[in-house]
Amino acid sequence: TWINVPSNAITDVGSALLAEALALNQTLVDCNLANNRIAAVEPWLTALKANNSLASLNLDNNPVSEAALAPVRNALLLNLQPVALKRALPRLLQNDPSLKTIDFSRFNGKRYHTTDSAHLLGMALRENNVLTSLSLRGNTLGAQGALELCPAIREHKALTHLDLTDNAVRDKGAAGLADALKVNKSVTSLVLETNSITDEGAQALLAVFKTNNKLTALNLHGNQISAARLAELEAQCTTNRQPASLKQVQPRLRENDDSLAALDFSRFDGARHYDDTAVALLAQDLKCNEAVLSLNLSNNTFGAKGVEALAGFLSTTTSLSELELAHCPIGDAGAAALAKGLQQNQSVSRLNLE
Numbered sequence: 001t002w003i004n005v006p007s008n009a010i011t012d013v014g015s016a017l018l019a020e021a022l023a024l025n026q027t028l029v030d031c032n033l034a035n036n037r038i039a040a041v042e043p044w045l046t047a048l049k050a051n052n053s054l055a056s057l058n059l060d061n062n063p064v065s066e067a068a069l070a071p072v073r074n075a076l077l078l079n080l081q082p083v084a085l086k087r088a089l090p091r092l093l094q095n096d097p098s099l100k101t102i103d104f105s106r107f108n109g110k111r112y113h114t115t116d117s118a119h120l121l122g123m124a125l126r127e128n129n130v131l132t133s134l135s136l137r138g139n140t141l142g143a144q145g146a147l148e149l150c151p152a153i154r155e156h157k158a159l160t161h162l163d164l165t166d167n168a169v170r171d172k173g174a175a176g177l178a179d180a181l182k183v184n185k186s187v188t189s190l191v192l193e194t195n196s197i198t199d200e201g202a203q204a205l206l207a208v209f210k211t212n213n214k215l216t217a218l219n220l221h222g223n224q225i226s227a228a229r230l231a232e233l234e235a236q237c238t239t240n241r242q243p244a245s246l247k248q249v250q251p252r253l254r255e256n257d258d259s260l261a262a263l264d265f266s267r268f269d270g271a272r273h274y275d276d277t278a279v280a281l282l283a284q285d286l287k288c289n290e291a292v293l294s295l296n297l298s299n300n301t302f303g304a305k306g307v308e309a310l311a312g313f314l315s316t317t318t319s320l321s322e323l324e325l326a327h328c329p330i331g332d333a334g335a336a337a338l339a340k341g342l343q344q345n346q347s348v349s350r351l352n353l354e
């Protein structure tokens with residue numbers, strides 16, 4: 001498992017022969033070549049591409065520049081990581097179109113993915129625009145490992161699913177991920193189960209939703225987060241599953257913005273229609289508003305349940321005068337719910353159910 005040949009006047013010729021032998025060896029762990037006459041490291045870089053066992057190569061007091069030693073150190077660092085990572089990195093860097101999913105959640109019996117693994121993976125991901133799903137579930141990244149991934153997450157345009165379950169990410173790591181997701185426009189699902197995250201980390205994640213409209217699934221089971229904070233986060237995910245226009249208008253409705261006299265949600269945004277859930281969320285905020293005079297929800301997909309929520313708003317509003325619900329599948333049950341709400345309404349003068 002080790003070779004110890006310091007101070008033996010070994011030149012580049014002998015060094016190259018040793019490196020060639022290393023390429024065929026998978027048991028050597030430690031090689032000491034200090035105080036020799038070795039100037040070329042290229043044979044060792046070539047050997048380390050095939051060798052997965054060497055963890056230490058001592059070239060002290062050889063005529064090798066620091067610049068030349070840097071890639072050797074990186075190659076040795078990679079050899080300390082799980083073999084699966086070493087195999088995946090070249091494909092990530094080459095943007096291999098067949099590599100869309102990486103699952104590093106299975107312990108190989110020798111090494112976990114660590115902070116160093118995350119550093120190497122993050123560097124490769126910054127050059128990649130193909131990967132859509134990454135799982136590092138059940139490893140030992142720690143908070144720093146999560147932070148190592150953040151620059152890549154911030155920039156990546158294809159990644160949609162990230163699972164860092166059981167990695168001791170803690171509040172610091174959660175906060176770093178939150179900052180990255182404020183910029184990221186592709187991740188829709190984030191899994192952070194069992195990571196010792198508290199309300200502090202949850203608060204950082206809540207801030208994500210001020211600018212992020214893509215994150216729709218956030219799994220935080222097994223952390224030390226209060227039920228109230230979890231409910232807030234789930235509510236934000238629910239809102240992100242609705243049309244973007246709803247999220248944009250909600251704060252203004254809650255503030256009773258008097259410039260919102262007319263709301264028109266009849267035009268499909270290319271992503272999501274207003275369904276029962278979206279209309280229920282809208283109706284809840286409309287109850288706090290006295291500025292909206294006209295509401296158009298035509299050409300959407302909500303049915304009777306959505307109308308029931310809307311009817312609750314109609315029974316209390318004193319400002320709405322026009323309501324457009326054309327080409328919506330509300331059915332007889334929806335019509336009945338609407339009639340009930342209008343029985344208690346004195347402001348609506350125009351209703352379109354075409």
